[in-house]
Amino acid sequence: MRGLWTTDRVRAAEERVLARVPAGSLMRRAAFGVAVAAVDLLDGRRRVGLLVGAGNNGGDALWAGYYLLRRGIAVSAVLLDPARAHAEGLAAFRRAGGRVVDRLRDVDLVVDGIVGLSGRGPLRPAAAEHVAHLDAPVLAVDSPSGVDPDTGAVDGPAVRADVTVTFGCLKPVHALADCGEVRLVDLGLEPELGGPDLVELDLADVGAAWPVPGRDDDKYTQGVTGVAAGSATYPGAAVLATGSALLATSGMVRYAGAAAEGVRAQWPEAICTGSITDAGRVQSWVVGPGLGTGLGAEDVLRTVLEAGVPVCADADAITMLANNPDLWDARDPDTPVVLTPHDREFERLAGEVGPDRVAAARRAAGKFDAVVLLKGHATVVAAPDGRVLVNRARTSWAATAGSGDVLSGLIGSLLAAGLDPLLAAGCAARVHVLAAELAADGAPIPASALLSAVPDAIRAARREAS
Ligand SMILES: NC(=O)C1=CN([C@@H]2O[C@H](COP(=O)(O)OP(=O)(O)OC[C@H]3O[C@@H](n4cnc5c(N)ncnc54)[C@H](O)[C@@H]3O)[C@@H](O)[C@H]2O)[C@@H](O)CC1
Ligand SMILES: Nc1ncnc2c1ncn2[C@@H]1O[C@H](COP(=O)(O)OP(=O)(O)O)[C@@H](O)[C@H]1O
Numbered sequence: 222m223r224g225l226w227t228t229d230r231v232r233a234a235e236e237r238v239l240a241r242v243p244a245g246s247l248m249r250r251a252a253f254g255v256a257v258a259a260v261d262l263l264d265g266r267r268r269v270g271l272l273v274g275a276g277n278n279g280g281d282a283l284w285a286g287y288y289l290l291r292r293g294i295a296v297s298a299v300l301l302d303p304a305r306a307h308a309e310g311l312a313a314f315r316r317a318g319g320r321v322v323d324r325l326r327d328v329d330l331v332v333d334g335i336v337g338l339s340g341r342g343p344l345r346p347a348a349a350e351h352v353a354h355l356d357a358p359v360l361a362v363d364s365p366s367g368v369d370p371d372t373g374a375v376d377g378p379a380v381r382a383d384v385t386v387t388f389g390c391l392k393p394v395h396a397l398a399d400c401g402e403v404r405l406v407d408l409g410l411e412p413e414l415g416g417p418d419l420v421e422l423d424l425a426d427v428g429a430a431w432p433v434p435g436r437d438d439d440k441y442t443q444g445v446t447g448v449a450a451g452s453a454t455y456p457g458a459a460v461l462a463t464g465s466a467l468l469a470t471s472g473m474v475r476y477a478g479a480a481a482e483g484v485r486a487q488w489p490e491a492i493c494t495g496s497i498t499d500a501g502r503v504q505s506w507v508v509g510p511g512l513g514t515g516l517g518a519e520d521v522l523r524t525v526l527e528a529g530v531p532v533c534a535d536a537d538a539i540t541m542l543a544n545n546p547d548l549w550d551a552r553d554p555d556t557p558v559v560l561t562p563h564d565r566e567f568e569r570l571a572g573e574v575g576p577d578r579v580a581a582a583r584r585a586a587g588k589f590d591a592v593v594l595l596k597g598h599a600t601v602v603a604a605p606d607g608r609v610l611v612n613r614a615r616t617s618w619a620a621t622a623g624s625g626d627v628l629s630g631l632i633g634s635l636l637a638a639g640l641d642p643l644l645a646a647g648c649a650a651r652v653h654v655l656a657a658e659l660a661a662d663g664a665p666i667p668a669s670a671l672l673s674a675v676p677d678a679i680r681a682a683r684r685e686a687s
């Protein structure tokens with residue numbers, strides 16, 4: 222489990238540490254970490270270029286330049302705002318033989334010290350101009366400049382980093398955006414930080430939380446998942462959601478709906494019925510994928526919400542709740558609900574997502590008193606109490622029709638097994654992207670292939686945990 226702290230929290234912690242340590246010592250420690258990573262990346266090559274902004278991020282870069290110069294590496298620097306360049310860092314850099322230049326030429330590595338924690342918005346034109354012409358690998362100091370450190374949003378020109386060296390703790394950008402490989406330099410901040418704002422689950426956390434049958438379990442005790450999905454028009458959604466619920470945990474899956482015949486043909490082990498009213502007892506419901514939004518579908522949603530068991534509401538269920546908020550009245554206030562919108566579904570339900578996806582998911586989670594899993598390359602899962610898990614995919618192969626149906630089945634089965642809804646959604650998201658990655662192995666896949674890789678993804682997670 223990795224914690225991530227927003228920049229205001231980091232600043233507050235830094236101030237407390239700075240009050241106890243000699244002036245400049247934190248910056249030199251940070252800069253030394255940058256220099257060590259640079260030497261590593263240079264792998265014997267000897268020319269480094271610095272892009273230096275107006276604040277302490279530029280100061281870090283200049284001090285890193287100083288340490289590199291002392292190792293005999295040639296370092297040149299572009300000062301984007303010469304009058305505001307970090308004075309001590311610049312003096313040290315010049316003293317060690319560093320050259321200030323108008324443009325970086327013939328360098329083996331670029332150090333991006335344009336802007337860090339105080340960065341807002343895309344790169345300004347002068348910085349963007351220098352970044353547009355880079356042809357060497359880039360090491361970003363703290364965070365890639367032009368990417369918002371608190372939201373990971375990119376709204377114009379930004380640095381594309383191969384490696385990011387950050388200090389003290391991880392910030393949201395490191396989980397929400399592409400920072401290349403992220404390395405953390407310890408500044409002794411940990412005791413001052415308090416609990417993290419966001420959490421990223423490790424595969425080992427997922428493996429440890431994943432339910433497995435014990436000696437005394439039978440098919441009922443592990444939790445029965447109910448799937449109310451699919452229709453005559455969209456039987457595939459029912460097949461995918463039921464299949465993933467079957468593959469995610471042992472125990473039992475009941476399917477109720479118009480696609481019963483198709484589901485039975487594909488999954489003989491599912492207990493299928495045509496109607497929700499004779500589905501039998503379950504410990505969770507997955508509702509929505511391919512269900513449609515007509516009156517019959519509304520009745521299904523109402524029945525599920527009043528059943529008193531945790532619900533994963535996806536796709537058409539979200540659209541129905543957006544169109545007809547009275548449907549929420551059917552929910553017993555104690556019934557945990559996980560909503561899994563993509564951006565357009567989110568917009569119908571709770572307004573525009575906007576650049577701050579974490580804030581958007583938190584806002585909706587509070588509003589509906591539900592766990593909200595906002596889909597995307599970086600999936601954000603927010604609980605009504607403010608806890609947030611983030612899970613960034615390493616590839617985008619999951620962006621294929623039907624893959625959301627697989628995700629909802631995974632969540633439903635973890636809810637049936639009794640996992641905390643936030644953890645259920647976070648673990649499902651992690652296994653989902655790993656299954657996509659394993660199935661794709663470099664080539665496009667349909668959602669059914671992603672589904673087939675679910676057992677391999679769970680195995681990989683359980684191996685990490687053992
Ligand atoms: N506070 C501390 O104790 C430490 C801070 N450190 C470094 O200090 C950094 C934060 O420094 P500062 O608060 O001075 O600010 P930054 O260096 O992040 O930003 C400096 C200035 O850049 C400009 N800027 C903002 N957005 C921009 C954009 N999109 N394009 C171009 N320029 C932009 C602004 O004028 C801003 O004040 C951290 O990221 C880290 O690198 C480290 O030295 C570790 C210790
Ligand atoms: N660019 C991306 N990278 C990684 N995963 C993605 C990306 N885009 C979408 N996904 C994932 O793919 C799934 C798509 O779900 P959804 O939009 O509901 O599709 P469908 O309704 O066709 O099943 C979600 O789990 C989402 O997080």
Ligand SMILES: [K+]
Nearest residue numbers: 333336362364
């Ligand atoms: K930077």
